[in-house]
Amino acid sequence: MHRVTTVLWAALLCVFLTSCATGPYSAIKPAQSPNDDRGYRLLTLDNQMQVLLISDPDTPKAAAALDVRVGSGDNPEGRGGLAHFLEHMLFLGTDKYPDAAEYEEFITEHGGNRNAYTSFEHTNYFFDINAPYLPEALDRFAQFFIAPRFDAEYVDREKNAVEAEFQMGLKSDSRRALDVLQEVMNPEHPYSQFAVGSLESLADRPGSSIRDELLAFYDKYYSANQMQLVVLGAQSLDELESLVVPMFSPVPNKAYAPEQIEAPAFPAGSLPMQVQIKPQATQRQLQVLFPIADYRDDYHTKPLSYLGNLVGHEGDGSVLSQLKAEGLAESLAAGSGLGWRGGSLFSVSITLTEKGVDEYQRVLQLLFAYMDMLRQEGPRQWLYDEQARLAELAFRFKENANPMGYVSSLASGMHYYEPDDVLQGPYIMDDYQAQMLADLIQEIVPDNAVVVLEDAAVSTDRVSEHYRVPYSVGQLEPAQLAAWKGEVDDEVLHLPAPNPFIAEDVSLVKIARDNPEVPAKVLETARKSIWFAQDEEFRLPRGATYINFRSPLVGQTPEQSASATLYTALLKDQVNEFTYPAMLAGLNFSFYKHAQGMSLRVSGYNDKQSVLLDELLQVMASPEFDPARFENIRLDMIRSLENSVAKRPSSQVMADLRESLLYGEWGEQALIDALQSMRSQDLVAYAGDFWRSASAEALVYGNYESAAVAELSQKLDTVLLGEQSAELPQLRVLQLAAGESVLYPVTVPHDDAVLAWYLQGAGDSWQDRAATALTAQVMKSGFFQQLRTEQQLGYIVSAFAWPQLDVPGLVMLVQSPVANTAELALAMDEFMRQLESSVDAEQFQRHQQALVNEILRPHKNMWERAEFYWQSIAKKQFAFDGRETLAGEVEALSREQWLDYYRRVFLDNRRSLQVAAPGQAGALPAGEQRRVDSAQALKADHDVYLID
Known part of the structure; x- marks a missing residue:
C-alpha cells in the first residue's frame, strides 16, 4: 500500500501578506475546503511566532497545539x-502555575486530554478541552513557552519516566530496527543519535548537571x-485573536535559525549496504532505503507521492x-x-513469506x-493527473476531524507550507514536472540502496549499543548487485491501468419528504433486515453500507473463531487487486470476523x-481459495499470533483480561492449534455451513x-x-460476584511488571453504567499524577472506563520497570481509598459535566454518525437514544449518591479481577484472591451476563 505522509513539506513561513491586518502583525485567510465552514485567520506575531486561528461556533471541544521545530536530531x-526529556518536563509546573499536577487536573476536570510527542x-x-474553558487552558499552556520551572525535584523524578519508556521499547522491533539504522548511519549525521533517552544518557556528569543542560537546550531552541501555534475554539476570530495575542506575544524570540544538514546520511563509499537484524518477533521483513534529496519544498509537485503510489500499488502488474x-x-x-533539512529517505518495506526470506534476492x-x-516508461502525466484528481476530491469534500489531532497536524505542517496553503498543502498536486520525477526515479537503484533483512535465521556479528540488537552490516558484492539487475519478463510488471473507480457523479440526491430523523427498518424478512436513512446534515456525495452476517458458527469454539478469521483474510486477499484502485479512489471496504459472525462494510463516494x-x-458467494495463498495466509496468521509475545507488555495483559471476561474470545495458543491442523477443504466446508446458517442485518445511510x-x-x-437462519446463542460476559x-x-516475556486491575460495576443497568463511567472520569487525572508523576512507578499509567458489551467496569493499568505487581496493587488500593476525600463538591460537578459533555458530543462527520447508528442497531437500542439515557443518569447522580456507589462497589464489596504479569521482579499481589491459571478456567464455572 502506498504510505502517504501526513505532512508534506514546503518553504518556511517567513514572508507573510499584509492584507487583512488587524494589528501590528500581519494576517491572512488561507485557502480552505468548500466543505469547511469554519473561519480561519493566519497571523504572525511581533515575536515572529506564526498562529493559525480557527473559529467553529458549534464545536463542543476547543483545542490547541504548538509545534517547535526542534527534536531528537538536535540533541x-x-x-x-x-x-x-524536555518535552516531559514542560508539563510539570511553570512560574505562574507552579503545581506540577495543576495543568493535568485542569484539563481532565474540564473534559479534556493532553499529550505531546518528540x-x-x-x-x-x-x-483539547470543553469549549468554554479554552481561555484558562491556553493561559496555562502558554506558560510552557514563557516560564517553565524545571524544578530540580521533578528533573530527578521524570528521568525515571524516560527510562521507563526506554525500557518499554527494548522488545519493540520497530525501535530496535531504528537503533540499528542509527548505528550504521554516518555518525556525523544528527539522525544517528540516540533518540529516546535513559537514566544513563540523562545522568548528571562532572561539571555538568542535566538540569543545566535542559535550561541551555530550552534557551537555545525554544524560540x-x-x-507554530494553532488554536481552535468556539469564539469568533476577533475574540480568538484578542485572547491569543497577549498570551503568546511574551514568548521570547531568540532568532534561532536551524542549520542545513550537510553531512550525508551514510558515509561516502558505504553504499550499497546490506544490514541483517535478528528480531524479537517471528517476523520476516525486508526494507530497502534510498537516500534522496529533500523534496519538501516541492509540495506542489509531490514527487514522493507520485513514486510511492506506483511502487506501493497492489493491482495487476505491480x-x-x-x-x-x-x-x-x-x-x-x-x-x-525519514526527512531532514537537506535530505530524506525513500522507503520500501516488504513483509516476506518463509519462501521470500530464502529467495529475498528474487524479491x-x-x-x-x-x-x-x-525509468523506461518515463513519467506519465495521466497517472499524475489521476492522483491529482483524487487529492482534489479529497480536499473538496474534506470532513471535520478530531479537533486535537487536527490542530496538532496543522501546527507541524505550518513550518513548511506557504501561508495560503497551510490547509490545502497536503492535497495540492498542480505542478507536473516530468524532469523532477525522472530525476527521483534515477536515485532508486541498487548502487544507492540500504537493504535491511529482518529474520530470526540471519547471521549476525555485532550488537547495537542501546537496544542490544544482534545485527550484521556489510557492503554488497558485485555478484549480488548483478543478480538484482537481472532481466524480468516484460509482461509481468507494468504500469497500473486507469482507475475505474474515480467518482464522476458527485451530485447530491434529493431528500425524501418522509426521510426519517434516525434510520428506520424498511425491510424485514426471515433472513434479512435493512435499516435506511438519508443523511441531511453533512450532505456529501458519500454513503455507508454496513452488513452484519450473523451465524451460530462463530465464536463457540477456537476452531470456529480461527476458521472465520482465516476465511475473511482469504476473501480480502482474493479481491485485493480489484479493490485496491477503489481504495485509492476513496471507496473503502472491510470484511472482518466479530463475536456473532462476519461484517462487510463499504463506504466512501456512492458513485x-x-x-x-x-x-x-x-466473491463471498463463490470463493476460490488458491492452495498456495491459503497456505501462506494460514502461516502468516500463525506467525502473527506467535508474535503477540513481542507486543507491548501492557497490551498483552489487556488482551488476557479481555479474554477472561468475554465468552467466545480465545487465547493465541488455542487459535494457533486450530490453524495448525486446518486444511483448505475444511475451510470450504465451514464457509458453506456458515452461509446456510447466516442471517443479514444492514444499514444504508448517506447519499442514497x-x-x-x-x-x-x-x-x-x-x-x-x-x-x-439458525438461532443465535446469546453473547455472554463474565459476571463477578460482590x-x-x-x-x-x-x-x-519482558522485565517490566504489569498489573491490570479490573473492577466490575454492580450490574448492567443504566445507573450502573453512569456511576462506573463517572468513577473512571474522577480517577483519571489523579491516578496518573500520583502513580506516575509523583511515585514514578512507570511510563504507562492510566485509569479508564472499560465496559464490555455494555457491562460496566473500570481498569487501573500500570507497566513498571521499578515496582513489582504486589507493590502496584498496594499503590492502586491506596489511591482508591484516598480518592473520596480528595474530590470536593466543585470538582465533582466539573467531572460530572465533563463526562456529560463527552457522552453528548455531536458527531463530527458522517462516518461517526453512521458508526453510532450501526452500534445502536447491534445493541438493539432502536430508539437511538442511548447517549441521552446515559447522560441523563450521569446528571442525576448527586455527589452523595456517587460516593455511596463508589464505597459499596469499588471499595467495600469489590468485584475484582487482577491480571498480573510479574516480570523480572516475580512477586504477585498479596491477599486472599482466588487464583486461576487460565481465562478459560475462570469462565468455566461462572455466572454470566446474557446480552441480547
Whole structure:
C-alpha cells in the first residue's frame, strides 16, 4: 500500500501578506475546503511566532497545539534523549502555575486530554478541552513557552519516566530496527543519535548537571520564530485573536535559525549496504532505503507521492502482485521515510513469506526490475493527473476531524507550507514536472540502496549499543548487485491501468419528504433486515453500507473463531487487486470476523459503490481459495499470533483480561492449534455451513435514493443460501460476584511488571453504567499524577472506563520497570481509598459535566454518525437514544449518591479481577484472591451476563 505522509513539506513561513491586518502583525485567510465552514485567520506575531486561528461556533471541544521545530536530531552529542526529556518536563509546573499536577487536573476536570510527542525534527504539544474553558487552558499552556520551572525535584523524578519508556521499547522491533539504522548511519549525521533517552544518557556528569543542560537546550531552541501555534475554539476570530495575542506575544524570540544538514546520511563509499537484524518477533521483513534529496519544498509537485503510489500499488502488474503470485511476500508499503533539512529517505518495506526470506534476492530483483520499467516508461502525466484528481476530491469534500489531532497536524505542517496553503498543502498536486520525477526515479537503484533483512535465521556479528540488537552490516558484492539487475519478463510488471473507480457523479440526491430523523427498518424478512436513512446534515456525495452476517458458527469454539478469521483474510486477499484502485479512489471496504459472525462494510463516494459491492458479494458467494495463498495466509496468521509475545507488555495483559471476561474470545495458543491442523477443504466446508446458517442485518445511510434498499436486498440473496437462519446463542460476559476477588497471573516475556486491575460495576443497568463511567472520569487525572508523576512507578499509567458489551467496569493499568505487581496493587488500593476525600463538591460537578459533555458530543462527520447508528442497531437500542439515557443518569447522580456507589462497589464489596504479569521482579499481589491459571478456567464455572 502506498504510505502517504501526513505532512508534506514546503518553504518556511517567513514572508507573510499584509492584507487583512488587524494589528501590528500581519494576517491572512488561507485557502480552505468548500466543505469547511469554519473561519480561519493566519497571523504572525511581533515575536515572529506564526498562529493559525480557527473559529467553529458549534464545536463542543476547543483545542490547541504548538509545534517547535526542534527534536531528537538536535540533541547535543552524548546527550541522547534530551529533547524528549524536555518535552516531559514542560508539563510539570511553570512560574505562574507552579503545581506540577495543576495543568493535568485542569484539563481532565474540564473534559479534556493532553499529550505531546518528540520526533527527529519536531516537538509537538497539544490538548483539547470543553469549549468554554479554552481561555484558562491556553493561559496555562502558554506558560510552557514563557516560564517553565524545571524544578530540580521533578528533573530527578521524570528521568525515571524516560527510562521507563526506554525500557518499554527494548522488545519493540520497530525501535530496535531504528537503533540499528542509527548505528550504521554516518555518525556525523544528527539522525544517528540516540533518540529516546535513559537514566544513563540523562545522568548528571562532572561539571555538568542535566538540569543545566535542559535550561541551555530550552534557551537555545525554544524560540518563538521556530514555533507554530494553532488554536481552535468556539469564539469568533476577533475574540480568538484578542485572547491569543497577549498570551503568546511574551514568548521570547531568540532568532534561532536551524542549520542545513550537510553531512550525508551514510558515509561516502558505504553504499550499497546490506544490514541483517535478528528480531524479537517471528517476523520476516525486508526494507530497502534510498537516500534522496529533500523534496519538501516541492509540495506542489509531490514527487514522493507520485513514486510511492506506483511502487506501493497492489493491482495487476505491480511488484506486490508478482511477489504474491510467486509466494514471496504478503504486503508492501512504499513512500517517504525519514526527512531532514537537506535530505530524506525513500522507503520500501516488504513483509516476506518463509519462501521470500530464502529467495529475498528474487524479491529485490523484482523490485529493481519494476524501477527499471518506470525509468523506461518515463513519467506519465495521466497517472499524475489521476492522483491529482483524487487529492482534489479529497480536499473538496474534506470532513471535520478530531479537533486535537487536527490542530496538532496543522501546527507541524505550518513550518513548511506557504501561508495560503497551510490547509490545502497536503492535497495540492498542480505542478507536473516530468524532469523532477525522472530525476527521483534515477536515485532508486541498487548502487544507492540500504537493504535491511529482518529474520530470526540471519547471521549476525555485532550488537547495537542501546537496544542490544544482534545485527550484521556489510557492503554488497558485485555478484549480488548483478543478480538484482537481472532481466524480468516484460509482461509481468507494468504500469497500473486507469482507475475505474474515480467518482464522476458527485451530485447530491434529493431528500425524501418522509426521510426519517434516525434510520428506520424498511425491510424485514426471515433472513434479512435493512435499516435506511438519508443523511441531511453533512450532505456529501458519500454513503455507508454496513452488513452484519450473523451465524451460530462463530465464536463457540477456537476452531470456529480461527476458521472465520482465516476465511475473511482469504476473501480480502482474493479481491485485493480489484479493490485496491477503489481504495485509492476513496471507496473503502472491510470484511472482518466479530463475536456473532462476519461484517462487510463499504463506504466512501456512492458513485461506483454498487460496482464494488457486487464484486465483493460475488466473491463471498463463490470463493476460490488458491492452495498456495491459503497456505501462506494460514502461516502468516500463525506467525502473527506467535508474535503477540513481542507486543507491548501492557497490551498483552489487556488482551488476557479481555479474554477472561468475554465468552467466545480465545487465547493465541488455542487459535494457533486450530490453524495448525486446518486444511483448505475444511475451510470450504465451514464457509458453506456458515452461509446456510447466516442471517443479514444492514444499514444504508448517506447519499442514497430509497431504491438502494431493494437493490441491496437482491444482492444479499446471492450469499444467503439456506431456507432460514439458525438461532443465535446469546453473547455472554463474565459476571463477578460482590466481594469476589480473582488473581490471574500471566507470562509476558519482558522485565517490566504489569498489573491490570479490573473492577466490575454492580450490574448492567443504566445507573450502573453512569456511576462506573463517572468513577473512571474522577480517577483519571489523579491516578496518573500520583502513580506516575509523583511515585514514578512507570511510563504507562492510566485509569479508564472499560465496559464490555455494555457491562460496566473500570481498569487501573500500570507497566513498571521499578515496582513489582504486589507493590502496584498496594499503590492502586491506596489511591482508591484516598480518592473520596480528595474530590470536593466543585470538582465533582466539573467531572460530572465533563463526562456529560463527552457522552453528548455531536458527531463530527458522517462516518461517526453512521458508526453510532450501526452500534445502536447491534445493541438493539432502536430508539437511538442511548447517549441521552446515559447522560441523563450521569446528571442525576448527586455527589452523595456517587460516593455511596463508589464505597459499596469499588471499595467495600469489590468485584475484582487482577491480571498480573510479574516480570523480572516475580512477586504477585498479596491477599486472599482466588487464583486461576487460565481465562478459560475462570469462565468455566461462572455466572454470566446474557446480552441480547
